Amino acid sequence: MNGLQTLPAWAEILVAILVVLGSGLALIGSIGLVRFRSFYERVHAPTLGSTLGTASILLASIAFFSLTRTRPFVHELLIGLFVTVTTPVTLLMLVQATIYRDRLEGRDPLARREDES
């Protein structure tokens, strides 16, 4: 990676923390996806990665490229915007589908959550 040598130590530490934080959040989200039992719980877990996790990684990216190149780079804001706008669509659709399915199979989605947790 070119420009890595020119990065000051504090910046290196900052970027590293942000990257580790972001990927850590994503990992926790993934573990949650596996560990949680009911669907309604599961849909929450990955949002950890798609919100705070993404934000950290993007911040790391902004910091890294703005410091190694000569001018500020803010393309990542667009990524953040689009991820924020589009992720809820998936979530909404999935949950709607599950609610209908529960109704079809004669289960009350709310009651079910209380049963299982």
Next chain:
Amino acid sequence: MPDDALFLISIIALPFLGSFIAALLPTNARNAEAWLAGLVSVGVVAIAISFRPVLAAGNVVRAEYAWLPEFGLNFILRLDGLAWSFVVLIGGIGFLVVLYARYYMSPADPAPRFFAFLLAFMGAMLGIVVSGNLIQLVVFWELTSIFSFLLISYWNHNQTARDGARVALTVTAAGGLCLLAAMLLLGRIVGSFDLETVLTSGPRIVSHPLYLTMLILFALGVLTKSAQFPFHFWLPRAMVAPTPVSAYLHSATMVKAGVFLLARFWPAMAGHEYWFWIFAPIGVATLLIGAFMALFQQDLKGLLAYSTISHLGLITLLLGLGSPLAAVAAIFHIMNHATFKASLFMAAGIIDHEAGTRDVRRLGGLYRAMPITALLATVAAAAMAGVPLLNGFLSKEMFFAETIESHVDTVLDKALPYIATIAGVFSVAYSLRLIHQVFFGPPAKDLPRQPHDPVLWMLLPVALLVLICLLVGILPGPTIGNFLAMAVHATLGPQTPTYSLAVWHGFTPALFMSGVAMIGGVALYFALQRYLSGDVEGVPILGALKGKRLFERALVFLSWRWARELEQNAGTTRLQPQMRLLVCVTIAAALWSLFSRPGSLDFTWPSSADPAFVLVWLVGGICAVAAAYQAKYHRLVSLILTGGAGLATCITFAWLSAPDLALTQLLVEIVTTVLILLGLRWLPKRIEGLDPDMTPKARLRRVRDLLIAVAGGAGLAALSYTVLTWPIGNSIASNFLERAYTEGGGRNVVNVILVDFRGFDTFGEIAVLAIASITVFSLLRRFRPARDSIELPAQKSFQNRFDADRYTGGKDPLSAHYMIVPGLIMRLLFPVIAMTAAFLFMRGHDLPGGGFVAGLTLAIAFILQYMAGGTRWAEARLRVLPARWMGFGLLAAAATGAGAWFFGRPFLTSAFAYADIPILGKVPMASALFFDLGVFSVVVGATVLILIALAHQALRVQRVSSDAAAAPPTEGSR
């Protein structure tokens, strides 16, 4: 002589150019069309006349253009005396026909079509006569078949016109194929396709072992075109054409092409007994049968058609005799027949036009109503009958004289004078019948119209032709002598005999035969008059001889029954056997090439690998295998797993530094997954465990199929692995890398390869893409789903019922309820995605992106709109016309490619420059960008077309099911 070459090419170019212009004129521009066509024909004749002095001196005008020099084929134009006389005939009679047609065609007939076809036909015919190359000649020959088809079927609302045209096309075009074979053989025998060389190598051709084969094929071509027995049946059926067409095609042009070719190749091929034995008997048979059948026709044009057949038989016989003097008579008769038959056809057209019928029995006494027409037709018919002082008499007398001479000492040869006289008798009889029954006798009463002479301009062409008949008949020497000498000399060369063109040769046997024919004909007619005026349809004795019936039977067998049987025995409509066959053939081909060159498949296993990369591949592989495993019963799962495998591929590309491919792969994955998802609903249901007690045979079949599948898949994997691990060495890739910027003007090598270096491949690919999507669209239009997938799936109908119960006030539960937020976001994202597409497109030449990726991106934007609001919502707001996108794309790509021609470069040569645009700064502008725009447009169109096809499938089926079930009112709101 560049001027000569220019004039020579104009002979062919003028009519085709005129045809093109004529096609573009407005529908009712009859006068403009006639002027154009008339000027073109006059121009052709004028050019021909300007060449006369050169040709009269015995020279040949030649022009040669490189066509396919690698194959020894050049576009050669060659004008000699024979070709010259045909050019004058075609152009001159063409002019008269145009003049006649201007007044004959009704204002309701579309004029551009008529004149465009007529001029194109004229061009094709002129192309035949001035061709100096055998293959080129066949090309024009087939063009005449096609344009005559279009002309005969001009009144295409008429079933008989279409049938007649189809028969004519089938017969003459099939003959044309035989002619092509003959010309290829001839070229092989001679060693050149140049007509000049062929004409001078007669002895070599005749002594060649392939001579007979070639001659038979040649005969098939020539005899079908000239409507010789037994192929004559197409000509009477072609009489459904407008009369100007009949007058042109069946006097001076179409049918004369056959005998022209006979005359043309006479010096090269006639020097053998076979020539006589093929053409003389057929000529005799056609002469007799045509004359006999003509006498019994009740339709004026039918009579003329059969008399044409008979006269062509006469010409074929004369050429078939193989003696130079007979060839002279044949050429002379070709000219004479063209003049009197054209005028007779026109006269018949006038009668039809003015009296409203062509039935000989209904007509009568017309000389009172139309005296000028009567006079002209009488003279022309007399020429046809061979009355002295008319041109027909001269050539007929030459014919009679020639039949008396002995050629090949056989029974046929001895019988010829008698046969000729009998044919003459019939010829006189039908000519007399034509005149007597139409113009004389008691006046007809119940005619559809009140007949009278037509306008002067319509009579003028007839009058001119009749004048020529008279002049040639009375003063043959000064009028036609020079022209005939020129044509004969050009045909026969040193073999040219001495002949005399006088009207009076003294009391010769030929004159005696003429006399017998004349008296016999008159007697025959008056003997048969009562019978002919009666209610007779068809021809006695020969009526059973129905070439047409045989032809149709043959067609039914060839194109229906045999084709059907072949399809039933060798084909299958089931997908499984087709797939099995395909895969087996592929495996066999691969194995064959492997074992024919052994040792070419050696594996080199990678020495080290990144564990993360291996993990990605492991996941991808598992996804792929699992997808195959689930494909039968769990299609949705299988589709999701396929997407997983696709993502693994995508990551691989990105990993190996191919961002372009990664981007493309990603977008392709998205689009295909969505489209398949939409289509999934229409697949029939599979019920697991339906067949518990499978027979051993079925089990065995499954095992076999599994083996085939594994062999195919593993083989393909091995093959691609070998290719991928192949030592790179000196490949073309480095060449591309070096030249991408210097010659293509782009830094993105992949894109430069696609739109520039391999632009022609891409052009083909986008064409295939367009075709494929249109195929999908048409297949889905006809698609009727299985009964059990017509109804909505249980989940969906439950959902609808639930929504209807709960949101009774809502108009549309879909957009009113759970899609509100996602739908809004999808809608708002449309411009953003479109902008991304534009961005990807613009930067494609230097960075990852390009037309294909941009097209897919925009297509995704459209797909999202369909998903967000449903088909009706999306189409009410956003009309995409995919066919136009695709059409524009293909045209843009082709136009960009063709643009290079204007700079003298080969097709698809790219040019590039930098343009200074305000704000954006320097933007690379390569001409390849427009090509890429075409790619973009085609991709958008193709993808959206498939989307629309799938979306409308859902709409259509809903309509059908709601109609059938008389759906409850809640359902209707969907």
